[in-house]
Amino acid sequence: MRHAIPLLLVLLSVGGVSADESFQALFDRANRHFESGDMDSARSIYETIVRQGCVNAAVYYNLGNCYLHKGDIGHAVAMFLRAERISPRDADIRANLLLARSMIGQPVEPPKVNRFIGWIQRVHHALSTSELVFSALAAYFLTIAAFLAAMIDNRRRSRRRYIRIAVFGAIWMAIGVIGLGIRVYDREGVETAVAVRNEVSARTGPGEHFAEVYRQQAGYEMRVLRHQGGWAEVRLLNGFTGWVPDDSIERL
Amino acid sequence: MWKKTGKWTICLLALALFACEIGSARDSDDVLKVTARVDRTTVDLYERIALEVVVEGPARSLPAPSGLQLEGLKIVGGPQTSTQVQMANGAWSSRLSYTYELRAEKEGSWTIGPIPIPFHGKTYSSNPVTIIVKKPEAPPAQSGVDSDSNVPNDRQSDLFVWATVSNPDPFVGQPVEVTYELFTRVRVVNFEPERIPEFSGFIVEDMELPERPVVTNRTLNGKEYATAVVHRAILYPTTAGEVTLEPFAVKFAVEVRGRDPFDDFFQSPFGPPGRSSLFSQHQQEIRQSQAVSLHVRPLPAADKPESFSGAVGAFELSASAGKTSVQVGEAVVIEATLTGQHGLKLLSIPPAASLPQFKSYEPKAGDIVPNPARPGWSMRTVEYIYVPFEQGQFEIPGIEFSYFDPDASSYKTLRTDPIAVVINPGPSGEGMPVMARDQRGEIRLLGKDIRYIKTNATIRAHVEPYRTAWFWGSVVFPFPVIPAVVVLNRRRRKLLDDQGYARAIRARGESAKRLARARSLHAQVSLRECLDETAGAFRGYLSDRFNRPPASISPDVIRDTLSAYGVEAARIESVLGIWETLASARFSPVIPEPDSIARLLERVSECLDDLEKIRWKARVTGAGRSDRA
Numbered sequence: 100m101r102h103a104i105p106l107l108l109v110l111l112s113v114g115g116v117s118a119d120e121s122f123q124a125l126f127d128r129a130n131r132h133f134e135s136g137d138m139d140s141a142r143s144i145y146e147t148i149v150r151q152g153c154v155n156a157a158v159y160y161n162l163g164n165c166y167l168h169k170g171d172i173g174h175a176v177a178m179f180l181r182a183e184r185i186s187p188r189d190a191d192i193r194a195n196l197l198l199a200r201s202m203i204g205q206p207v208e209p210p211k212v213n214r215f216i217g218w219i220q221r222v223h224h225a226l227s228t229s230e231l232v233f234s235a236l237a238a239y240f241l242t243i244a245a246f247l248a249a250m251i252d253n254r255r256r257s258r259r260r261y262i263r264i265a266v267f268g269a270i271w272m273a274i275g276v277i278g279l280g281i282r283v284y285d286r287e288g289v290e291t292a293v294a295v296r297n298e299v300s301a302r303t304g305p306g307e308h309f310a311e312v313y314r315q316q317a318g319y320e321m322r323v324l325r326h327q328g329g330w331a332e333v334r335l336l337n338g339f340t341g342w343v344p345d346d347s348i349e350r351l
Numbered sequence: 352m353w354k355k356t357g358k359w360t361i362c363l364l365a366l367a368l369f370a371c372e373i374g375s376a377r378d379s380d381d382v383l384k385v386t387a388r389v390d391r392t393t394v395d396l397y398e399r400i401a402l403e404v405v406v407e408g409p410a411r412s413l414p415a416p417s418g419l420q421l422e423g424l425k426i427v428g429g430p431q432t433s434t435q436v437q438m439a440n441g442a443w444s445s446r447l448s449y450t451y452e453l454r455a456e457k458e459g460s461w462t463i464g465p466i467p468i469p470f471h472g473k474t475y476s477s478n479p480v481t482i483i484v485k486k487p488e489a490p491p492a493q494s495g496v497d498s499d500s501n502v503p504n505d506r507q508s509d510l511f512v513w514a515t516v517s518n519p520d521p522f523v524g525q526p527v528e529v530t531y532e533l534f535t536r537v538r539v540v541n542f543e544p545e546r547i548p549e550f551s552g553f554i555v556e557d558m559e560l561p562e563r564p565v566v567t568n569r570t571l572n573g574k575e576y577a578t579a580v581v582h583r584a585i586l587y588p589t590t591a592g593e594v595t596l597e598p599f600a601v602k603f604a605v606e607v608r609g610r611d612p613f614d615d616f617f618q619s620p621f622g623p624p625g626r627s628s629l630f631s632q633h634q635q636e637i638r639q640s641q642a643v644s645l646h647v648r649p650l651p652a653a654d655k656p657e658s659f660s661g662a663v664g665a666f667e668l669s670a671s672a673g674k675t676s677v678q679v680g681e682a683v684v685i686e687a688t689l690t691g692q693h694g695l696k697l698l699s700i701p702p703a704a705s706l707p708q709f710k711s712y713e714p715k716a717g718d719i720v721p722n723p724a725r726p727g728w729s730m731r732t733v734e735y736i737y738v739p740f741e742q743g744q745f746e747i748p749g750i751e752f753s754y755f756d757p758d759a760s761s762y763k764t765l766r767t768d769p770i771a772v773v774i775n776p777g778p779s780g781e782g783m784p785v786m787a788r789d790q791r792g793e794i795r796l797l798g799k800d801i802r803y804i805k806t807n808a809t810i811r812a813h814v815e816p817y818r819t820a821w822f823w824g825s826v827v828f829p830f831p832v833i834p835a836v837v838v839l840n841r842r843r844r845k846l847l848d849d850q851g852y853a854r855a856i857r858a859r860g861e862s863a864k865r866l867a868r869a870r871s872l873h874a875q876v877s878l879r880e881c882l883d884e885t886a887g888a889f890r891g892y893l894s895d896r897f898n899r900p901p902a903s904i905s906p907d908v909i910r911d912t913l914s915a916y917g918v919e920a921a922r923i924e925s926v927l928g929i930w931e932t933l934a935s936a937r938f939s940p941v942i943p944e945p946d947s948i949a950r951l952l953e954r955v956s957e958c959l960d961d962l963e964k965i966r967w968k969a970r971v972t973g974a975g976r977s978d979r980a
Contacts, residue, residue, distance in 0.1 A: 122810040157808030191802040208715040232816040243829045
């Protein structure tokens with residue numbers, strides 16, 4: 100037990116994040132280029148930051164803005180979606196994402212869902228992964244603490260109170276774990292992508308000789324089902340399925 | 352009394368029956384209804400037909416049909432009869448059904464009936480039924496030739512797969528139905544596809560078949576076969592030219608030795624193994640169909656409409672709008688219904704019209720469902736959404752869909768009527784907004800400007816929390832804590848519940864505190880108090896260890912208790928020596944020298960340490976427990 104706290108501190112320092120001076124300098128430089136109207140240089144530096152492994156909502160957002168100014172709707176939507184994944188309630192990100200979506204040639208109608216399920220989806224979507232993790236962990240510790248307190252406390256009334264808290268915590272934890280599980284599956288188990296080229300024929304099979312199913316526009320959001328020979332089988336929000344060239348989509 | 356009542360009851364029943372008989376005789380004057388029907392009107396030569404003659408009338412007994420004259424057809428089974436008789440409101444009514452099994456013996460058109468039914472002096476007649484007997488289009492006898500040379504010839508002709516196509520010379524894109532049918536004269540207990548053709552040059556749409564094959568009887572060259580479809584697909588040719596469909600191979604499990612093959616054949620040629628004879632054996636056999644050649648014709652290049660996207664067949668199109676008077680920003684929804692026989696799944700949906708005053712969305716196509724108005728046809732609903740930017744009166748052009756009609760060998764274009772819509776000003780009254788559809792599918796109005804970049808952000812690399820060590824450390828952290836708390840809680844409860852145990856556990860600690868106080872007093876040269884404190888520590892330790900009141904501790908108690916714990920006599924004497932020394936020092940009128948008190952204090956401390964060890968050993972042997980209890 101004496102070593103537990105130092106160990107935890109070490110773990111925290113390993114897992115924690117710290118400001119990276121070089122990324123910050125690059126970001127500031129890219130911003131100056133953007134403000135001076137040099138979109139290409141700004142985009143190039145933002146992309147360098149991303150390529151070097153820095154995953155950051157502000158970088159993605161600013162990069163999306165560069166694409167949006169250049170009229171590259173597909174890449175803009177992809178970058179705003181990446182930024183939204185990190186900061187789902189950021190008003191700027193949401194506004195520019197909606198704006199980019201509104202500029203898609205033939206937008207895809209998303210499926211209509213039940214009002215209650217839609218509400219749950221919105222709440223889930225509005226919470227960042229960190230918030231889901233902290234919520235689940237808080238419920239986890241509350242449940243364990245209340246359970247131990249109920250075990251230690253001999254007084255019947257107090258014990259009942261602790262049991263109630265433990266049950267509440269367990270329910271909260273179950274909801275949190277389900278929400279987190281869905282999020283992790285969404286991030287790790289499902290490949291999503293955005294179309295970055297306009298007027299690409301989605302076909303019935305992985306090849307140019309297959310029949311066209313629909314015409315893909317830049318900005319279409321899709322789920323990638325599988326890859327084969329430089330082609331990807333994708334499913335749009337409206338359920339349309341087709342094969343498109345790998346280079347016509349940007350994976351998120 | 353009972354006998355009298357019983358007789359009256361019988362009499363009343365007889366009267367009722369008599370009355371009914373009279374009623375029956377009276378009703379028999381009414382008209383009989385005689386109906387003849389068959390299960391199908393067009394058959395191949397030597398195929399079987401079921402003929403049912405139904406006689407209905409208001410009588411208890413009805414005459415059977417007789418004098419059935421047949422030409423070109425032969426009765427090979429039946430008749431099977433069924434009778435229904437019922438009485439309602441004192442009147443009888445009956446229904447008599449005679450079912451014959453006929454076999455087509457000659458080609459041609461043959462008429463059954465009218466079948467005469469004489470009844471009460473009158474002759475009633477059935478309706479005539481015409482049956483067309485045609486030459487079978489089925490495969491020739493050699494069709495059963497199998498590439499597997501190990502299979503005997505008679506077996507091959509008894510079991511083969513035949514491929515048929517609905518159209519051997521289709522146009523490019525015209526659906527062709529290919530059917531693989533099993534012909535068997537042996538009992539097939541199971542089958543599965545061995546090799547399905549690749550159908551290269553076609554887009555393939557497999558058709559679902561019932562779980563249990565539908566068996567029909569067919570006669571080929573005088574032999575009767577049970578037939579069932581084993582595979583069916585719709586093929587859409589993608590290129591023109593001569594195309595050959597490769598053979599379709601099927602693996603069968605057939606019953607080798609049945610009771611009576613012909614009997615089995617008529618009863619259920621496709622039965623589960625459990626229903627076959629106990630003495631039968633199953634043998635696997637593979638059959639493949641013949642290859643089928645198709646001549647795919649190219650679509651004519653001339654007069655091809657711009658809106659043509661490859662649809663070939665027969666189609667119908669209709670459209671309707673929901674609300675035609677909406678506000679700016681409110682969606683106008685047009686629902687189009689495309690109906691066709693095949694290929695709706697593969698068709699390109701007609702695009703939405705591009706209008707400067709509207710934002711149009713990608714059409715949303717619904718599921719393909721059977722068309723209730725046209726059996727065999729399917730329909731698909733497509734939803735078009737237009738969101739107006741401006742107020743005014745506009746016309747949304749009709750939806751255009753072109754296809755090639757293979758029957759007419761020409762292109763045809765379907766157009767729905769244009770839809771007039773009235774766009775009213777929106778609540779804001781502002782100019783053209785920017786619209787977007789959010790995650791919920793709701794239309795939102797946005798400002799025109801792009802939100803500016805973030806300039807004051809601190810750039811930290813984001814890592815998903817569930818990938819970090821601290822997350823997993825937090826998850827794992829309670830694992831050792833929980834058992835530790837459980838163990839400590841158990842110990843705490845034991846200390847609370849078992850006073851003797853608690854005193855024994857605390858004995859050395861308490862005595863150590865008192866000895867420390869005694870040392871402090873010794874340092875202050877309060878020698879008498881030091882002796883009292885040392886004696887108190889020694890007595891208190893023994894009292895706690897023995898779980899006895901301090902006043903009850905005496906040399907005898909010490910000796911007895913330590914003996915019971917198995918302590919050696921020398922040690923007991925040593926303890927007793929200290930006890931005596933302390934007593935004499937405390938109660939002596941002369942206070943001993945400080946050095947000797949200090950030595951005594953150390954002796955006490957060492958003795959208690961020693962007792963602690965002895966005590967432990969004694970507890971291990973269990974000697975002390977009985978004493979404490």
